[in-house]
Amino acid sequence: MKDAYPYPVARIGLIGGGQLGRMMVKAAKRIGCTCVVLDPYPMSPAGQVAGHQIIGGYHDPAKLRELAETCDVVTFELEDIDTETLLQLEREGHNIYPAPALLATLQDKLTQKRFLRDADIPTADFEEMPSADADAFAGFGYPLVQKARRGGYDGRGVSVMQTATDFQHHLPVPSLVERFVEAKKELAVMVARNSMGDCRAYPTVEMCFRAGENVLDLLLCPAAVPKNIASAAEALAVRTIEALDGVGVFGVELFLTEDDQLLVNEIAPRTHNSGHHTIEACMTDQFEQHLRAILGLPLGATDLLTPAAMINLLGEADANGRPVINGMAAALEIPGVCLHIYGKAEAKPFRKMGHVTVLDKDISEARHKAERVRDLIQITGEQHP
Numbered sequence: 497m498k499d500a501y502p503y504p505v506a507r508i509g510l511i512g513g514g515q516l517g518r519m520m521v522k523a524a525k526r527i528g529c530t531c532v533v534l535d536p537y538p539m540s541p542a543g544q545v546a547g548h549q550i551i552g553g554y555h556d557p558a559k560l561r562e563l564a565e566t567c568d569v570v571t572f573e574l575e576d577i578d579t580e581t582l583l584q585l586e587r588e589g590h591n592i593y594p595a596p597a598l599l600a601t602l603q604d605k606l607t608q609k610r611f612l613r614d615a616d617i618p619t620a621d622f623e624e625m626p627s628a629d630a631d632a633f634a635g636f637g638y639p640l641v642q643k644a645r646r647g648g649y650d651g652r653g654v655s656v657m658q659t660a661t662d663f664q665h666h667l668p669v670p671s672l673v674e675r676f677v678e679a680k681k682e683l684a685v686m687v688a689r690n691s692m693g694d695c696r697a698y699p700t701v702e703m704c705f706r707a708g709e710n711v712l713d714l715l716l717c718p719a720a721v722p723k724n725i726a727s728a729a730e731a732l733a734v735r736t737i738e739a740l741d742g743v744g745v746f747g748v749e750l751f752l753t754e755d756d757q758l759l760v761n762e763i764a765p766r767t768h769n770s771g772h773h774t775i776e777a778c779m780t781d782q783f784e785q786h787l788r789a790i791l792g793l794p795l796g797a798t799d800l801l802t803p804a805a806m807i808n809l810l811g812e813a814d815a816n817g818r819p820v821i822n823g824m825a826a827a828l829e830i831p832g833v834c835l836h837i838y839g840k841a842e843a844k845p846f847r848k849m850g851h852v853t854v855l856d857k858d859i860s861e862a863r864h865k866a867e868r869v870r871d872l873i874q875i876t877g878e879q880h881p
């Protein structure tokens with residue numbers, strides 16, 4: 497097989513310097529690549545590890561160009577990027593994966609839903625709402641979920657409305673509304689696809705959310721669903737990424753309905769929070785897998801080596817200043833606890849500061865340990881509010 501890029505010293509240009517980028521840079525270094533990170537904040541979590549950062553925004557054409565011109569391949573760890581510039585750089589011959597056109601489709605939730613509908617991928621029915629209008633929402637029918645077309649993440653661009661009185665919580669932006677799905681579980685499947693078209697799914701995970709909040713609370717792998725449902729979820733996720741002609745790693749979020757139907761909720765064109773456990777629990781982690789995919793290398797095996805539970809470590813409600821990790825020693829005494837702290841300069845309320853993956857051959861034991869760690873660790877800041 498002919499290598500698509502010089503190996504092993506490919507220069508990776510990474511747009512976004514957050515935790516996903518940090519973990520990708522670590523994987524890149526392990527396989528001998530160098531990395532340049534583009535991020536507006538100096539010493540970003542990924543920039544610290546890369547050792548080379550361009551300070552600039554994701555919508556700054558000159559900085560995006562500088563990144564592309566210093567690297568062999570450009571990729572990203574977030575969606576909110578100026579795709580016009582990426583499309584232009586691609587036309588000029590720069591390697592950018594996933595493809596800028598694909599990113600443009602997915603970064604707008606309306607065009608993403610249209611793609612799913614046109615590709616015949618089951619998803620909740622929806623309608624475009626150019627502006628929030630009470631009559632139009634009522635015409636669509638409650639309960640519904642309003643989603644901002646752009647810029648939402650961690651549930652911030654989402655408003656769940658049970659009845660017409662909830663319209664007061666509408667988002668005053670161009671959006672779509674979709675049917676509220678009575679889901680018995682939320683599942684996710686990480687999918688990798690390389691430029692040769694080889695496509696592999698990771699084992700289905702189960703995402704548990706805290707009531708009333710949209711930030712992922714606990715992730716379990718394998719998901720507690722019958723084998724045929726896990727296989728169907730993986731097949732649907734693969735079909736979705738093949739329909740997109742995607743190259744890279746993708747997170748496919750799914751609903752499992754009361755009557756065992758699978759619906760695709762959304763697709764992330766990047767590594768994803770629901771794949772963090774792959775670092776310790778799978779044969780190939782999602783970050784190395786993404787690099788393999790975009791470098792035209794063979795994909796690694798996605799097998800689960802051991803059951804795992806994962807929790808995010810968020811800043812406490814009053815966190816402020818240089819992070820202080822309380823309860824770390826007690827948590828590290830628990831066998832199977834793998835701690836990740838992201839190196840963010842400041843703790844802020846509910847900010848993702850790290851995560852913990854717990855490995856245990858018994859998934860319910862892994863879950864209990866993860867819940868214990870969640871109670872043990874509190875992330876505050878040196879300064880008090």
Ligand SMILES: Nc1ncnc2c1ncn2[C@@H]1O[C@H](COP(=O)(O)OP(=O)(O)OP(=O)(O)O)[C@@H](O)[C@H]1O
Nearest residue numbers: 620641648649650651652653654674675676677710
């Ligand atoms: N149609 C729906 N029916 C019921 N619940 C929904 C629906 N759409 C979204 N939700 C709930 O809201 C959460 C966030 O929605 P979604 O994943 O679309 O938004 P997001 O802002 O991209 O969030 P994240 O970045 O955390 O993935 C979902 O995980 C789910 O719990």
Ligand SMILES: [Mg+2]
Nearest residue numbers: 651749761762
């Ligand atoms: Mg989501």
